[in-house]
Amino acid sequence: MSTDDVVITVTDTTAPEVVCTTDLASLTPANSEMTLVEIYVEATDLCARPEDLELLIVQIESSEPDDASGKSDGTTTGDTNGQDGHSAPVDVTGNFAFNELTASFEGSVLLRAERDKKGSGRTYSITAWVRDTQGNPAQTSCVVVVPKSGGGGKGKGKNK
Numbered sequence: 584m585s586t587d588d589v590v591i592t593v594t595d596t597t598a599p600e601v602v603c604t605t606d607l608a609s610l611t612p613a614n615s616e617m618t619l620v621e622i623y624v625e626a627t628d629l630c631a632r633p634e635d636l637e638l639l640i641v642q643i644e645s646s647e648p649d650d651a652s653g654k655s656d657g658t659t660t661g662d663t664n665g666q667d668g669h670s671a672p673v674d675v676t677g678n679f680a681f682n683e684l685t686a687s688f689e690g691s692v693l694l695r696a697e698r699d700k701k702g703s704g705r706t707y708s709i710t711a712w713v714r715d716t717q718g719n720p721a722q723t724s725c726v727v728v729v730p731k732s733g734g735g736g737k738g739k740g741k742n743k
């Protein structure tokens with residue numbers, strides 16, 4: 584490069600496009616087992632390669648208490664990857680790594696296949712933030728649900 588080359592500065596002011604997906608959309612049956620869920624955070628940017636984007640944080644929040652009083656939700660705790668994701672979102676960023684094959688950030692978490700029988704179903708909300716090399720942040724979210732009913736498969740036909 585000679586000293587009289589023209590320097591063109593590209594200022595990227597556009598945030599990345601970020602999409603979050605999971606391998607399981609719902610956890611059934613609701614047998615209170617911890618279930619491995621793969622989360623994929625795919626981010627693309629006008630000016631940066633996917634591997635140069637920074638995964639700032641991934642957190643998961645549960646719509647139901649970790650262990651409400653009574654047994655209609657079971658008596659377990661640590662439902663959100665071993666922690667209480669209802670009192671505060673659980674940070675699972677450390678579970679993620681960039682996969683060059685899929686050009687996505689991928690991580691595995693454990694979510695309990697459980698919901699309050701008296702409730703309307705449980706939702707685990709996953710939120711991810713990605714930042715491009717210019718510091719423009721973008722957010723995405725996706726959910727894993729534990730439906731109120733369905734997936735029992737043991738002939739429980741009660742509907743009352």
Ligand SMILES: [Ca+2]
Pocket residue numbers: 650651652653654655656657658659
């Ligand atoms: Ca309980």
Ligand SMILES: [Ca+2]
Pocket residue numbers: 648649650656657658659660661662695697
């Ligand atoms: Ca629980």
